[in-house]
Amino acid sequence: MAAFILAIDQGTTSSRAIIFNNDFDIVASAQQEFTQYFPQSGWVEHDPEEIWSTTLATCRLALEKAGLTADQIAAIGITNQRETTLIWDRETGEPIHKAIVWQDRRTAEFCNKLDAAGHNPTIKAKTGLLLDAYFSGTKITWMLDNVEGAREKAEAGKLAFGTVDTFLLWRLTGGKVHATDATNASRTMLFNIHENCWDKELLELLKVPASLLPEVKDSSADFGTSNPDLLGAAIPIRGIAGDQQAALVGQACFKPGMIKSTYGTGCFIVLNTGKDAVTSNNRLLTTIGYRLNGKTTYALEGSIFVAGAAVQWMRDAMGMIEAAHVIGKLARKADINQDVYLVPAFTGLGAPHWDPDARGAIFGITRATGPAELSRAALESVCYQTKDLLEAMRGDWAGMGDTTLRVDGGMVASNWTMQFLADILNAPVDRPQVLETTAVGAAYLAGLYEGIFPAPEEFAENWKRECRFAPCLDEDVRIRKYKGWQAAVKRTLTR
Ligand SMILES: Nc1ncnc2c1ncn2[C@@H]1O[C@H](COP(=O)(O)OP(=O)(O)O)[C@@H](O)[C@H]1O
Numbered sequence: 001m002a003a004f005i006l007a008i009d010q011g012t013t014s015s016r017a018i019i020f021n022n023d024f025d026i027v028a029s030a031q032q033e034f035t036q037y038f039p040q041s042g043w044v045e046h047d048p049e050e051i052w053s054t055t056l057a058t059c060r061l062a063l064e065k066a067g068l069t070a071d072q073i074a075a076i077g078i079t080n081q082r083e084t085t086l087i088w089d090r091e092t093g094e095p096i097h098k099a100i101v102w103q104d105r106r107t108a109e110f111c112n113k114l115d116a117a118g119h120n121p122t123i124k125a126k127t128g129l130l131l132d133a134y135f136s137g138t139k140i141t142w143m144l145d146n147v148e149g150a151r152e153k154a155e156a157g158k159l160a161f162g163t164v165d166t167f168l169l170w171r172l173t174g175g176k177v178h179a180t181d182a183t184n185a186s187r188t189m190l191f192n193i194h195e196n197c198w199d200k201e202l203l204e205l206l207k208v209p210a211s212l213l214p215e216v217k218d219s220s221a222d223f224g225t226s227n228p229d230l231l232g233a234a235i236p237i238r239g240i241a242g243d244q245q246a247a248l249v250g251q252a253c254f255k256p257g258m259i260k261s262t263y264g265t266g267c268f269i270v271l272n273t274g275k276d277a278v279t280s281n282n283r284l285l286t287t288i289g290y291r292l293n294g295k296t297t298y299a300l301e302g303s304i305f306v307a308g309a310a311v312q313w314m315r316d317a318m319g320m321i322e323a324a325h326v327i328g329k330l331a332r333k334a335d336i337n338q339d340v341y342l343v344p345a346f347t348g349l350g351a352p353h354w355d356p357d358a359r360g361a362i363f364g365i366t367r368a369t370g371p372a373e374l375s376r377a378a379l380e381s382v383c384y385q386t387k388d389l390l391e392a393m394r395g396d397w398a399g400m401g402d403t404t405l406r407v408d409g410g411m412v413a414s415n416w417t418m419q420f421l422a423d424i425l426n427a428p429v430d431r432p433q434v435l436e437t438t439a440v441g442a443a444y445l446a447g448l449y450e451g452i453f454p455a456p457e458e459f460a461e462n463w464k465r466e467c468r469f470a471p472c473l474d475e476d477v478r479i480r481k482y483k484g485w486q487a488a489v490k491r492t493l494t495r
């Protein structure tokens with residue numbers, strides 16, 4: 001008999017709901033964008049009520065489009081933009097402030113102070129993260145210190161903290177469940193990823209009362225049931241994972257050494273390192289890939305700030321392409337004798353450089369350089385950055401070996417880019433049939449708990465490739481081009 005799972009994918013720019021059947025076919029989906037608030041330079045906020053209303057509306061719309069009622073949905077899985085921080089009143093459910101988004105840099109100075117006081121090594125050892133404003137911890141401190149009366153209320157146990165998954169869970173269950181999963185907890189900078197618990201020393205360091213924190217569960221677990229008034233029936237909520245980890249699951253990267261790379265606005269590469277929490281010497285993050293049956297699988301993660309955003313820049317700021325999908329065609333026409341490099345450090349460079357002050361640069365332009373060469377350089381830059389990260393991962397972990405990259409995200413629609421990626425990595429690049437891997441991951445985690453989907457090994461056997469891009473670039477050219485990129489990055493870095 002057919003079973004249906006509702007995956008909620010609450011992202012940075014939009015909320016989506018996708019209903020899958022038990023063959024992972026998409027039965028219906030709905031998506032709504034919401035407002036981005038930039039109250040000051042470097043600050044990024046979301047309205048929690050908009051996160052909630054767009055989530056609820058898309059769930060209702062997806063059900064309607066599928067012609068299903070809530071009682072026909074076996075389970076809900078939630079996946080979410082990670083690190084984004086919310087605090088609300090336990091009594092009223094009202095958020096005390098807008099959500100502070102992962103991109104928000106307001107606590108950078110505070111992080112610098114903590115770093116200067118020598119706290120970085122402890123944080124890295126316990127959480128696997130770098131001391132950075134990206135993560136939730138210092139955002140919580142900021143809210144408690146800047147919202148009137150918040151600290152007193154928090155100390156009296158009247159407030160609740162959550163990343164977006166936890167907030168949605170609270171709202172979906174009518175305030176009955178305050179929980180998260182291990183992947184989301186691992187991005188807060190408060191969670192000890194080795195001992196699998198909130199870390200007392202870090203809570204003290206960031207002055208976060210323990211009463212604020214949610215219970216941390218497996219990624220596939222009993223997270224309660226939805227309030228029947230919301231969708232028409234009580235639906236069991238059985239899966240939660242941060243979006244990049246959900247994509248790791250959705251891509252069936254269950255074996256150590258397997259890697260997924262998601263090319264959206266930015267790019268997030270996650271490598272399964274199995275039971276080893278690998279410490280990076282190359283400024284990558286050690287994080288929880290997923291936790292099933294109480295067993296943690298670790299991962300190494302590297303993020304690139306600008307991937308598809310370089311394509312958007314070519315379209316919106318440069319006006320050189322009318323739409324994202326034409327960039328590949330234009331790149332194909334570029335003069336191959338021109339070595340033009342675009343280092344898209346529009347907002348600094350992410351892993352493995354972590355240079356927030358670097359700014360974008362173009363190298364190698366001549367009078368013959370035009371939109372085709374710049375298009376090519378923009379797409380190539382994403383591939384070179386992927387190589388940088390994979391080299392860093394290889395340097396950190398001997399278990400990596402030669403690896404096939406499983407890709408997803410909007411940019412992988414470009415065959416030209418995927419071929420160049422395979423060429424520059426000198427490794428196969430696999431594009432799956434279902435590109436909604438994040439939602440697939442969330443649906444899988446929920447369906448796994450309900451016994452609808454098989455154990456990871458069997459799920460992995462059913463993962464289907466749409467296309468493999470095999471490397472075919474001359475070694476000399478590959479080496480020359482990558483050296484050119486490395487030289488360009490070197491000239492762009494500020495430290
Ligand atoms: N055919 C294409 N070629 C290159 N880039 C593309 C193509 N289609 C979409 N993109 C880029 O992919 C990004 C959208 O991917 P998506 O996964 O929806 O991102 P996000 O989840 O971050 O919003 C955009 O930055 C867009 O410019």
Ligand SMILES: O=P(O)(O)OC[C@H](O)CO
Nearest residue numbers: 011012081082102243244
């Ligand atoms: O919502 P996305 O797809 O931009 O992903 C955001 C990441 O989870 C931030 O760490």
